[in-house]
Amino acid sequence: MMTYDLDVIVIGGGAAGFFGAINTAxxxxxxxxxxxxxxxxxxxxxxxxxxGRCNVTHHCLNPTDLVNNYPRGGKELRSAFSRFQPQDTINWFESRGIKLKTEADGRIFPVTDDSQTIIDCLVKTAQNLGIKILTKTPVKNIIKSELGFNILLKSEDILTAKQILxxxxxxxxxxxxxKKLGHSIQSPIPSLFTFKINDKRIKDLAGVSVNNAFLYIDIKQKKKLEQKGALLITHWGVSGPAVLKLSAWGARILYDNKYNLPLIINWLPEYNLESIKQELFKIKDTVSKQKIINYSQFNLPKRLWQSLASHSLSNDDKIWADINKKEIDNLAIELTRGQYFIEGxxxxxxxxxxxGGVTLKELDFKTMMSKICPNLYFAGEVLDIDGVTGGFNFQNAWTTGYLAGLSLAENNRII
Ligand SMILES: Cc1cc2nc3c(=O)[nH]c(=O)nc-3n(C[C@H](O)[C@H](O)[C@H](O)COP(=O)(O)OP(=O)(O)OC[C@H]3O[C@@H](n4cnc5c(N)ncnc54)[C@H](O)[C@@H]3O)c2cc1C
Structure with missing residues (x-):
């Protein structure tokens, strides 16, 4: 067994660990x-x-707007983002020769479209700064000592450091x-997932997408669970940005309900139940000779319209002139308030x-140091912080890693 002394040990060679170590150095x-x-x-x-392209961050440069993309951690990140936000991420990488590009939806990638570009940049920067990088080095245990921390490796070697991240x-x-060092943990559960829905209205429509749907989960609580955005029908159910966002904001509620909850879809959010009925009556009068399932004047994929119309009518051959009030009601509900069931x-x-992860109120967000165990720092996904899809999760890793790095560097001068 051997013992090595260090000033700072970072456990985890991911985005947050690298950014923390580099900014310390x-x-x-x-x-x-x-x-x-x-x-x-x-x-x-x-x-x-x-x-494989690495969505490094998101083109959302105002911390107040940025925090709205974090179902957990937004409040705590507000001040952190005033110190290191996506513009700083862009500057940081570009000043090291990595060109980035912003796509139409705001996601930022390296122009190479290759995540290896980001990896090479971080690894080379760390090496040039003299940071020791040990792979195949699993940490087995951490023991607080008088002088700092003893890090017990699986190899039985022990590393010691005054501060750890x-x-x-x-x-x-x-x-x-x-937990062992005094923190509480918000139980970890998945976020950012698609919904399994087995429903004949969308069964054969895999690949069909709408640009702007409104999704709503009725949880009978004051908190609203709703999202607007693109939706993709898959072999399994539904996916796309609106679903992923809803899964993130509803992660705990969905988990608590074993991923079994009703989902309401408005396929035409510019309409509500009343306004769509009026529109349907207008269509009935203007194109009365047209077959309903062939004629949609809405901006909906044809196959989706046909499926929803077919589900609402007593027979598929009806022309608009023959649609009755009950069928108009059915169609209006299908278009603006269709009820589906999430089955997984x-x-x-x-x-x-x-x-989920380390409880945020137990950390000082100016430094990312524990309020409970001095000289212990956390950064990245280990915290009870998660963002919606689009580069926000890496931004959390960069920001919290950066703040931890600044403080580890400064604090080491005084301890
Ligand atoms: C498939 C996929 C794609 C994603 N794409 C994006 C994206 O494009 N944009 C975005 O913003 N987010 C994305 N995310 C989320 C993002 O990858 C994470 O939020 C981010 O990697 C978290 O960084 P981290 O450093 O905190 O943790 P990690 O990246 O998970 O790094 C933790 C590291 O610690 C190491 N480790 C764990 N235990 C030990 C131990 N005992 N001893 C030593 N080392 C240990 C692990 O091996 C790992 O390397 C994606 C996630 C997945 C799964």
């Missing part, structure tokens, strides 16, 4: 810093992120250590994240 060049990574791959999630993402060991959750392969 930049701000205090005298420190001995190590990143300990359990696997043989550094920045493994960066590699697979954004479908836990950046272990959603790994259960990170939560376990946090699916995965969204481009991005997923954990809701």
């Amino acid at each position: 930049i701000n205090n060049t005298n420190l001995k810093i190590a990143i300990l990574e359990a696997t043989n791959q550094l920045l493994g999630k960066v590699k697979i992120s954004g479908g 836990i950046a272990t993402g959603s790994n259960p060991l990170g939560y376990e250590w946090a 959750k699916g995965i969204f392969k481009d991005e997923f994240v954990t809701c």
Whole structure:
């Protein structure tokens, strides 16, 4: 068994760990810093992120608007973002020669469309700063000592450091250590998933998408669970930005209900039940000879219209002149208040994240240091912070890693 002394140990070689270590080293060049990574791959999630392109951050440069993209952690991140926000992320990477581009929906990627660009930048920067990077080095335990922390490795070697940063993402060991060191954990559950829906109205429509649907989960509480945006029908049920956002904001409620809840879809959010009825009566008068399922004057994919119309009519061959009041009511409900049932959750392969983690009020968000255990820091997904899809989760890793780095560098001068 061997013992090594360091100033700062970062546990976890992901986005938050690298950003924390690098910003510590930049701000205090005298420190001995190590990143300990359990696997043989550094920045493994960066590699697979954004479908292999790495959606680094989001073009939302106002901290007040930015926090609205975090179902958990928005309040705490407000001041953190005033110190390091997406513009700072862009500047940080661009000043290191990484060109970024913003897509129409606000997502920001490296122009190479290759996550390896981001990995190379972070690894090279850390190496140039003299940070020790140890892969295949799983940490087994953390023991608080008088002088700092003893880090027990799986190899039985012990590293010691005055300060440590836990950046272990959603790994259960990170939560376990946090608890042992006095913190409470908000139970970890999935966020950012698709909905499984088995319903004949959408059964054969995989691939059909609408640009702007309004989704609503009736939870019979004051808190509203609703989202607007693009929706994609899949073989399984529904996906797309509106569904993913709803899954994030509703992560706990959906979990508590075992992913079994009614979902209301308004396929035409510019209408409500009354205004759509008026519109349907107008259509009845103006195109009375047309067959209903062939004629939609709404901006809806043809196959979706046909399915909803067919579901509302007593027979598919009806022309508009023959539609009766009951059928107009049915169609109006289908278009603006269709009730579906979520029967489970699916995965969204481009991005997923954990809701839950270290309780935020136990940390000082100016420094990311624990209020309970001095010289213990946290950054990234290990915290009870998660964002919707679009680059917000990495922004959390960059911001909290950056703030931890500044404080680790500064604090080391005084302890
Ligand atoms: C498929 C996928 C795609 C995604 N795409 C995007 C995207 O495009 N944009 C976006 O903003 N977010 C994306 N996310 C979310 C984003 O990847 C995470 O929020 C982010 O990686 C969190 O960074 P982190 O450093 O906190 O944790 P992680 O990236 O999870 O890093 C933690 C590290 O700690 C290591 N570790 C754990 N336990 C130990 C231990 N005992 N000893 C030593 N090391 C340990 C792990 O091996 C890991 O390398 C995606 C997530 C997934 C799963």
